[in-house]
Amino acid sequence: MGKPVEQLSQVIVRFAGDSGDGMQLTGSQFTSETALLGNDISTLPDFPAEIRAPAGSLPGVSGFQLHFADHDILTPGDAPNVLVAMNPAALKTNIKDLPKGGTLIVNSDAFNERNLQKAGYAESPLADGSLDEYQVHEVPLTTLTVGALKGIEGVTPREAERSKNMFALGLMSWLYGRPTDATEAFLTSKFAKRPEIAEANLKALRAGYAFGETTETFAITYEVKPAKLAPGTYRNITGNQALSYGLIAASKLAGLPLFLGAYPITPASSILEELASYKQFGVRTFQAEDEIAAAGAALGASFGGALGVTTSAGPGIVLKAETIGLAMQLELPLVICDIQRAGPSTGMPTKPEQGDLLMVLFGRNSESPVPVVAAMSPSDCFHAAIEACRIALKYRTPVYLLSDAYLANGSEPWLLPDVASLPDISVTFATQPNDGDAFLPYLRDDETLARPWAVPGTPGLEHRIGGLEKADRTGNVSYDPDNHDLMTRLRAQKVAGIEVPELEVDDPDGDASVLVLGWGGTYGPIAAACRRVRNNGRKVAHAHLRHLNPFPRNTGEVVRRYDKVLIPEMNLGQLLKLIRAEFLVDAVGYNRVRGLPLRAAEVAEAIEALVDQ
Amino acid sequence: MGKPVEQLSQVIVRFAGDSGDGMQLTGSQFTSETALLGNDISTLPDFPAEIRAPAGSLPGVSGFQLHFADHDILTPGDAPNVLVAMNPAALKTNIKDLPKGGTLIVNSDAFNERNLQKAGYAESPLADGSLDEYQVHEVPLTTLTVGALKGIEGVTPREAERSKNMFALGLMSWLYGRPTDATEAFLTSKFAKRPEIAEANLKALRAGYAFGETTETFAITYEVKPAKLAPGTYRNITGNQALSYGLIAASKLAGLPLFLGAYPITPASSILEELASYKQFGVRTFQAEDEIAAAGAALGASFGGALGVTTSAGPGIVLKAETIGLAMQLELPLVICDIQRAGPSTGMPTKPEQGDLLMVLFGRNSESPVPVVAAMSPSDCFHAAIEACRIALKYRTPVYLLSDAYLANGSEPWLLPDVASLPDISVTFATQPNDGDAFLPYLRDDETLARPWAVPGTPGLEHRIGGLEKADRTGNVSYDPDNHDLMTRLRAQKVAGIEVPELEVDDPDGDASVLVLGWGGTYGPIAAACRRVRNNGRKVAHAHLRHLNPFPRNTGEVVRRYDKVLIPEMNLGQLLKLIRAEFLVDAVGYNRVRGLPLRAAEVAEAIEALVDQ
């Protein structure tokens, strides 16, 4: 006797619980089930600061938000429609995001004295009417789970209790009509070594599903039809995973072995961890003693003919500056991935920000130009990584690749590219003298201004390079004033002359008067905001920069084309400064430095205000 | 029978010789004699890269240029009128700077086979007529000196020969009518331990003087009358010396002990060396294991209530960035002196540049605002240092003080300030709770937004600070999004709100249409250039920035007041970028990155071109 089914075009669900409650697992499983159904999705995990806070405490709350729809979507959503709260602390920290009328599912078992007090509740919110404006479903998840698992051999009560997240997942799966096979398969393989645990989780999952079906608690279920996405094969992917794949792809496409020098740091560590597991691709991962050594080792590997890469976040990137200055002076390829996090200083390690743009552009002594590429979405990290490597290899220069904590951990479905369609970025090493029978390490290519790359092991091309100013062509140490002026300008020209794709403008009718210009990780929220604005009958153009240095050739023309330019950033206006200096347009900023992705709704308001001005 | 005397209003002399020839000593002694005569002076030493190149080689040439006049002057001069060349290499590397008709004095003894060949002369320039356009005086300095010193007990021939620089000094002293008493006193005390050497040098000095008087080589002598300088007591001082004195003065004025954390690096090392010799002022100098530790130790000392200072140059400053970011987050005073040198990377260590402006402004992860002060002349380093300390102490913030290799080693007469006239920059530590009986380390002063400075040892104010984002007022660790946005803006406001003097404009008739805007160490050449332009009957206004962050309040008004704004810099246009971004004025740059001070004549041409446009 199926219950009535209501059609929805999109839903935003947030799972919130204690670090120990397995919310990340629950969320990602619900995500796969949903992805497999063909919905478009976008997710945002939100963990506490690195170390585990005491169970039940506010800082210990871990969350996972999933946005799924029958049409293509751009963000994990500003606010959830459904909140699953596994304990009082989770309720306390998340309820403010749930709009009035939203659905709230709580694990009533967890609302005991101790937990309430840990969460700072004088009285139980379930009792004091403070939740009246929500559709509250109290479910004794713990009791139900433990009950369901009675009599499984070798499962401790604690282990039984810990399966309650699967009960919750089962319930949600039923509520939104998600088949649980994928999850069942996953659980079976995950706990292959402990079949009794596998069984416990499966039982909990099914019990949760059945609970929805059979009890009165939920009157109706919901359906979200598949989205009409471009045909092809998809997978769900996070930014750091996509970035790792992009680096491996680049190494293949370049025909050079990948060498990663890294020192662990949130939120970049998972790139090191990911790449460490792909040794069959010839990937070398070196966990260095610090960020300076990590960058240095990568540069040493580049000198030897590898694709040298180093990854970190702000507090570590800042330490690499001297080495990157050397790489720039040596004119050797090096890719530096900065997974931006909220700062300054140690800041808020797990939270996203766009605070490092000016640092990567200017944070080295003297005139030290380095190209910058910024990824726009989790899956774009793959292509951005290849692009960064292309520039580094072709122009023999360090290149910064910017991502952030939101892209790094957030996920979205990724239409898998055809490997054959990926660009050829192969390089040719110098093997012969380039000036009569002499080899001049700084004799540049007329077109790219890149210098020859002669790697150790090549007979006859032995040469020495270093950080002192060098003579044009020969690369010998030189203190000649005019040579220094020349070399300084040549280095600048080389970077300024890098070929990058034109800046595309999304201006449906081509007659908008306001341009919204963004860069990197804010693509989703800004694009979503522009949709809203247009749905509200207003016109707005959107352009998004993936190349921050050099800018696409047509950038000036684009920003001058519009009466007003709005630049939303997760900082105090860094791209804004660059655009104003470069093109003398009176652009204005929309800046939020909250350690959270921009909210589409708020950006939309800002745009509309400007349009209506 | 005195020779005829010709009056000159100014002379530019350059001594050039081998590193071993003692040109720096000769130059500085000639400088003191000249200063004592009351001329205005400006000097520019020019040593080879740090280590000694082989004797007689081109890279081994060391030079010292002195500009003295009967009126106030602003630079060491673009080109010398008189060149003293002690060997062929010195001639080779310097002759191109001597204008046709200039006076050339060479040590003919040094023009032997070996030296000529080392300098890359096929034939002796003294013989091949290549010097015909100059007034050449060949003087066998070595022979004459050795001859003059015959029979002094205990002086080896080598030592005798090494006194030839004093012979040259004597000769020049006679030629320009400089009394040698100061030098004689100096020599006597310098070689007190070895009277025979003192005697040798004195003899050589007098012999040189006599040689000028008695021989036919020089027909006339020159006189440069004293300059009409402001009344008062003067001394000659280099930038690094003035900066060191400024730091000691600031510590006295603040009533806090000075702690310097430094790691040696050219051209900053001499500040460490200077300060290490003033322990009687309670100065602690700590030569750290690296620049990071140097900055860290200074910050630790600041935490303890000292005036923490750290000094370095570009390649070392870049390493301090993470620590400075922490200081900014902790909101503790710290003064970072960047003696800029030509870069990027190791670059040209002994040469000046203005390449680090954008680095000190933006070279830290995330939004990390830090004030910047730049010294304008060697003696201004004294006042700039006090100003940097004032800001750091009053606003509890790290502050960058920018100087460069030219200011550091260059010297000029300094009208000694009346100590009583120096600003009071004393600070008061927190000693009492500031919120009922609680102490809130981040409860800010309404006016300055500075937080209280409670030093260890103060009972009742125990507190913990750190690099994680902190809650407003309490300073507790906070991950609250709105708090982070608030704190980010508060930190920016604090720096933006720092009170700095208005920007003064030198616009004699007040109706110039072109403004030349400079900053820091280019004051001399730019001011001199403006003089030339005016002497040529054109009008130009000059404003010079000493505060780069925040800009003086009236900066926008000033730059907008003029039709055209020219910004000369020893970089590729860093202040230019800031001015354009901040004020949207279409300023243009005049940029030379040659590792040399700007040339007044060239800057003047650029200005006139713009005026005549």
Next chain:
Amino acid sequence: MSTMRDYKTDQEVRWCPGCGDYAILAAMQSFMPELGIERERTVFVSGIGCAARFPYYMNTYGMHSIHGRAPAIATGLASSRPDLSVWVVTGDGDALSIGGNHLIHALRRNVNLKILLFNNRIYGLTKGQYSPTSEIGKVTKSTPMGSLDWPFNPLSLVIGAEATFVARAIDTDKSGMTDVLRAAAAHKGSAFVEIFQNCPIFNDDAFAFVRDDKEGVNRIILRDGEPIRWGADLEKGLRQRRDGSIDVCAADDQDVLVHDARHPTPSLAFALSRVTQETHGGTPVGMFRNVERPVYDELMAEQIATATEKLGAGDLEALLHSGETWTIA
């Protein structure tokens, strides 16, 4: 007279349940009062890591600085404020990976710092990558096929770096740790203490052999001046071979080593640092080395005193007028 409670702060302690750091914190808070140094003259400086959160929980002055730099920052503080009692709390990654250089330099200078290294042989805060003290071949998040790096022996390293005070303690051994802390506090100059600390989440039981060693069969307790005897019934001893290495012998062996932590040359302390569970079936704990050497901050203060004595307190007016001056009327 302050009590343990005075040293607690209002901050909720945020380590994982069962973390060894709790025990160390408790031991420290209960030991502090006996030191008799005012709370306001005590400062804890740390870098970054789980261990490095320590200062937030000590009601003294404190700085939670940046990764690896605590010894440098503390050096500036201690050498400019000899009146303070400065403690550095650091982890195996913080102290030996990114911070290795600052650590060895602070030790050779003999700055008046007490450095406590919480060694859990893992990067805890960043969730489980191997550290410079992780055993070679260790499988961690960043080394799925096992780590390749030969680990540091923290005590060998610091003894090689001229440390004047070197000791080892165990997080759960409160009395042993307190003895060591007491000696460290009494030592003039740099004191280095390695504390075996369990990380139940990412590297559980790394030190089970001594932590769970109820019968004391694995702990070799070093007592200055006494013969080194150990084992359930103190039946074993340590002696030094002709080749400089140390081996296990019978307790009554005539060559049994008599521990001498104050010996001018560090060779014996070094040899003892090579005695490990893997190689000798026992692990020395307690004080390895404790010698006197001029203290950095005292030397610094002395030079200032001497200079002031010789030249008189600095006079700014005179300074500016030093060297050649001339006057224009």
Next chain:
Amino acid sequence: MSTMRDYKTDQEVRWCPGCGDYAILAAMQSFMPELGIERERTVFVSGIGCAARFPYYMNTYGMHSIHGRAPAIATGLASSRPDLSVWVVTGDGDALSIGGNHLIHALRRNVNLKILLFNNRIYGLTKGQYSPTSEIGKVTKSTPMGSLDWPFNPLSLVIGAEATFVARAIDTDKSGMTDVLRAAAAHKGSAFVEIFQNCPIFNDDAFAFVRDDKEGVNRIILRDGEPIRWGADLEKGLRQRRDGSIDVCAADDQDVLVHDARHPTPSLAFALSRVTQETHGGTPVGMFRNVERPVYDELMAEQIATATEKLGAGDLEALLHSGETWTIA
């Protein structure tokens, strides 16, 4: 077959007249050919300092990098190119001051690097400030009243840092240096060689006691497997005391130490590193320690080989499609 001349470059050598670096350069250029490694497979990496200019004068591949970072840069090069012979040239400031951490980590990892530390006990390039090996109390430009820092003993430090090959040579002792270089080149993994180097300009005669030691009264030459005898007529010996320290004895003393550079435990090598001119009237030179341990770059290559064997060479297509995928028609 290449000759000494082949290793010279066209660059004018720019050290001060009489600098010890000249002798080291000459010894290296004449030793290289016998190694039989092609010039193009030889790389010299240096940091910054007078010593660090070395690569400009060796006609091989070379990098004059940044201050203190050479061991890190060379680690990346050597571990990704096991086919190369990678040498690091560094100074006492470059290696032990700013670069101390990279040095000790490269050594513990046993990366295949030959590290030559030119120790002149001073900062030469920056014109004469004291260094981490300068004796305490040294008066230099930056320490007019004498330095306060207790120096490192470079050999003690690197032995404490788990170095597998440790030796010492003297700039002017060409044959001794060549022996050491030969052994270092033959060693698999990291080799550390301290070379006493005279800086006539800023720290002249710092090592006169062994450089000018014509009769060999001050040099204690270590020969593996042989009793340690020294003195003008080899009348003296070294022996180890019960307390682990080493003292001077008669050459025929029954306890005379037999040098064992290959002993698994580094305790003897450490004890020998404490034998100095000041304390013992003699200075050991030659090979202190030389043991086998897995080499970093080889381990790295092995893991790649194993993974490739187990999983087959990486397939990009397959990688992208790994995990759950779904298809939309």
